[in-house]
Amino acid sequence: MNPQCARCGKVVYPTEKVNCLDKYWHKGCFHCEVCKMALNMNNYKGYEKKPYCNAHYPKQSFTTVADTPENLRLKQQSELQSQVIIDLVFVFH
Numbered sequence: 001m002n003p004q005c006a007r008c009g010k011v012v013y014p015t016e017k018v019n020c021l022d023k024y025w026h027k028g029c030f031h032c033e034v035c036k037m038a039l040n041m042n043n044y045k046g047y048e049k050k051p052y053c054n055a056h057y058p059k060q061s062f063t064t065v066a067d068t069p070e071n072l073r074l075k076q077q078s079e080l081q082s083q084v085i086i087d088l089v090f091v092f093h
Contacts, residue, residue, distance in 0.1 A: 002014070003017075003024040004024070005024060005025055005026050005029050006021075006023035006024060006025050006029070007025055007026070007029035007030070007031075008026065008029050010026070012024045012025065012026055016028075018030045018040075018041070020041065020044065020046070020051070021046045021049045021050070021051060022049060023049065025051075030044070030051060031051065032044075032051060032052050032053040032056055033050050033051065033052055033056070034052065034053075034056035035053060035055070035056055037053045039051050039053060045057040
């Protein structure tokens with residue numbers, strides 16, 4: 001029995017089958033989620049089992065860094081250095 005396409009749900013026959021991201025696709029259905037650019041095994045990027053082109057690959061968001069004593073010290077030091085630079089610019093202008 002032939003599998004169904006992950007995009008359109010129709011049967012995918014061996015001559016048109018792309019097996020990628022743990023799914024089967026028609027060659028024509030394997031395109032970027034955003035811009036619909038045709039993709040192949042060499043130019044796709046997978047994210048959450050969906051294909052994307054390089055331009056539309058979702059950006060990873062990072063979690064907030066915990067306010068450990070060391071991070072608080074570094075933040076305070078950075079703010080002090082910024083203030084010194086601002087003060088120096090003000091003095092010399």
